[in-house]
Amino acid sequence: MYERFVEVFSHGMKNRNFVAGGIITIAFFGLALLSYVWSPHPIENINISDKLLSPNAKYLLGTDHFGRDILSMLIMGAKNSIIVAFVAIGIGLGIGVPLGLVAASQRGWTDEFIMRFNDFTLAFPSLISAIMITAIMGPGAVNSIIAIGIFNIPVFARVVRGAALNIWKKEFILAALSSGKSKTRISIEHVLPNTSSVLIVQATIQFAIGILAEAGLSYLGLGTQPPAASWGKMLNEAQTFLHFAPQLAIYPGMAIALTVLGLNLFGDGLRDVLDPKLRRNR
């Protein structure tokens, strides 16, 4: 495992996307981790007399309309985005991967049933279905996690099934079958490890989509609720200030754009690095 990691890393260092995306992603995770031990100002502290200040020594990025420190809000927002996206991917992986593996190993009616159901779920644009789910279950961070998680399920199921079908054709699987291993055991012991690279790449991309979705839901007031901070909510609150305090919208907007860009670059780079065929071509 360690050797594999070193190998991926050394190849990755030659890939520009991987390096650039990686740096941005690490910075983003670092900010979020930082919030657990330290943030410049507590964001629950509403201090009206300090509202709408421009950047200064006390407030590095200035303050919002409630006199809250924007930098602290961004840091807490990063933490919030990561938690939502992580748990949502967990839901997608936890349910989607087994479904995909079952579909690939059983084929026939089971496969048909799972994949058509998948198609049905995918037919709804992901953000729209997330809005629908939060509208039914009520707004809130937990419900938005569930909503984003649900639309991750078919994505992972489909990716895993595709990769697994290829692996099921390999000779070593035949060998495992002839030695009497059950399909379930083969799926877990042989197929799953060999799909891990596609899964990691897909997870990175879904992570970016999850962050966007969380921002979108919070922007609409369906996601994270006050007083917790969220980039989407910051954007929403900045709307009416756009003409005279544009920085309120620019900071969270840049944070979202940079993070998503970083994650996408990282995902692209990771795919190139993990896929030996692609690597050779470059």
Place this chain on the structure above:
Amino acid sequence: MKGLKYALLSLCVAMTLLVAPSAMAAKSSFTMGIVLEPPHLDPTAGAAAAIDEMVYANVFEGLTRIDKNGAVKPALAESWDISADKKVYTFHLQKGVQFHDGSKFDAADVVFSFDRARSEKSVNAQKTLFKPIKSVEQKDANTVVVSLNQATGSFLFNMGWGDAVIVDAASADKNKSNPVGTGPFKFKKWVKGDRIELVKNDSYWGKPARLKKATFKIIPDPAAAVSAMLAGDIDAFANIPAPETMSQFKSDPRFKVVIGSTEGETILSTNNTRGPFAKLKVRQAVAHALDRKSIIDGAMFGFGTPIGTHFAPHHPAYVDLVNKFEFNIQKAKALLKEAGYPDGFEAVIKLPPPSYARRGGEIVASQLAKIGIKLEIVPVEWAQWLDQVFKKKDYDLTIVSHTEPMDIGIYARKDYYFNYDSPAFQALMKRLDATVDVQERYKIMGDAQRMISAECVNGFMFQLPKNGVWNKNVMGLWENSPVQANDLTEVYWAK
């Protein structure tokens, strides 16, 4: 190629010529932005302010009306006589008045309207206005005699409310979707979720409206409201939902900014029977913990007058009780301790959509957190708010602006959503109803204000301002809101 160029150029010129005259003559139509879409358009069958804000004085009229200064003026009643014991009102009606559908207005319509509002089955939101009425009788086609159980000082004012407008028996049941009144504007169409159109009533009995067409455009989103105003899509916003943009409009020469007063007491409504809030000391602690200046600065960008009771500061009977419970964290903490909550407690605050509530709620939550009361913020939509908070009384705290004029009487209603049941206050209101002398009435109003302030029924925060923004050429709009209305009868374009 050259030919094409000329063809295009001449087309442009032709277009300009075509468009120009219509642009010059377009000044008889007027578009006003409003935040809330009314649930229906019958002011006699709903509490929503949005109904009155559209049809009052424009489509429907009552016997009397309230003008822009809050004074009572004759409307469908040309004049009236009051008996010596102040119990019998004889209204002389305007002659030659027609409803929009062409049917004639006479005394029978008044009797019908009042009996309908007073009846058992009445769905009128302000039935208390009609409570003092003993009988309504038609003397002749143009005279109505209203007898009261007791002298009621504010009777003429009450009959000027939107809830007391005169409707026609034939069309009354359809007023919710197709309002038929006697006003200077006729209802034309309602595009749900977008706009409501009124057109001039050419057979109006009184001074005709100067506009030919008036449109109310529904824009619930503050950011969209600001952009629509800046883009010139709408001509006026009687109360723009984004106070933070006032300075921006002020510096723009295209607009006139008028900060007026409303009857909207913005309060931290408290469920007086729920958990810790049932204790007077807890409510007093909350009152001491509220920093009104921060709330007004943060939620309203400085627009708004602090209040210490449920009464409009511009009313002559207003008593300034703002400093009765001054902002004092130490006192608040001590009171909480005495009430048996030294470490505070947890509660839920439900916030309706307007920015004064959503923003104010966040500020209140942070202020109460300082004395240990941890509030969970639950944003709700209006429909949910009306159902959960107003009807089912399922709430601890909420923030809302009570925009009805002279509404201190709601504290005497036992089943009102405050759950405040005070026989002393109810007796006081009974006495107020029975008093006609103005100075005496003011004295009782003062006592009433002191009583609810002392008992901290609700957290009294500020009087909602009317942040009016309109095109500088628009004349005749109301600067203040003495009643819930957007009276367009005198609106015109200066050029």
